Amino acid sequence: MKYPNGVKQQKTSDLHIQYGNRGMNLEKDLNDSNNYYIDMEKAFIYKKPTPIQITKVDYPSRSAAVIREAYFKEPSTTDYNGIYRGNYIDFEAKETNNKTSFPLNNINAHQIKHIENVYKANGICFLIVRFNFLNETYLLMAKDFLDFIKGNSRKSIPISYFKEYGHKIEEKYIPRLDYLKIIDKILDNK
């Protein structure tokens, strides 16, 4: 498509904002979905707090400590875990603006080791990956994720792999991302 000078730039900028927000929404969508599951007493799955190294705290009064200096730490496990149908649930959620593949540098070596540990321990472990530009969200079980890493030297997982081995999560009004529907099928076929 061709645009008069300036208009295209404007459009790109809008898209950037739009998709940027949408990317941030994966966490919000998952938290909303998890809160729905908790309210229904269906599952108890929470996002872990962001790991922080605190180096300076002020105590201006007895009741409120203020952290004045702290740094973000690399996570050593995944972001979400909890219990569903008596099973230990553990997953990492990521969004990407990449159109054709999911870059593996989104997940660090400690997290991959953790995913492998949980998988071997018979936990229900998976990734949830949203492709922002396609507005598609996939669930990929730990086994299929680990199979890809072991069988490939590629630095990203192509979307075709998610389409073949993953499970597309439908977006609904409530819960926003009903990913436990996919886990139900997997548990029922176990």
Add this chain to the structure above:
Amino acid sequence: MKYPNGVKQQKTSDLHIQYGNRGMNLEKDLNDSNNYYIDMEKAFIYKKPTPIQITKVDYPSRSAAVIREAYFKEPSTTDYNGIYRGNYIDFEAKETNNKTSFPLNNINAHQIKHIENVYKANGICFLIVRFNFLNETYLLMAKDFLDFIKGNSRKSIPISYFKEYGHKIEEKYIPRLDYLKIIDKILDNK
């Protein structure tokens, strides 16, 4: 006991420091024990990061963001969770300087609700409580904890309740607190 003027104050201060350190050690002892379990590939149980509300972040360079203002948030779940023998494990750990009982204000209403949720969902849920002055550490299963709360209007759980319904955790060299030995017995009797 009677002390000459000033000496008692000194003693109390020493004790405060000594037991303060020992209190801090429960978290360290549990983290060391959990790391041992992870190294042995026996269990994958982690302490969740401290929940923080970040209100100001500086970006002095592209590589290192510095948190300049943040506040501690009330936890809505327990501190530790993970997987052991295919089971979802979830617990809260607390130390107390109280000599005769464990004050219930150590555990907030959201956490009690969470413990109840996990218990009902068939997770393995418990408290680990260290009485610093006695140097004794007990594991109390969620059911016994919830039974106490429901059957009592007391604001603290007497140590006699821990002795009767709880399980004393022996301190060893490695792992420091082998609490999974108690969970083994409970799982074997299920």
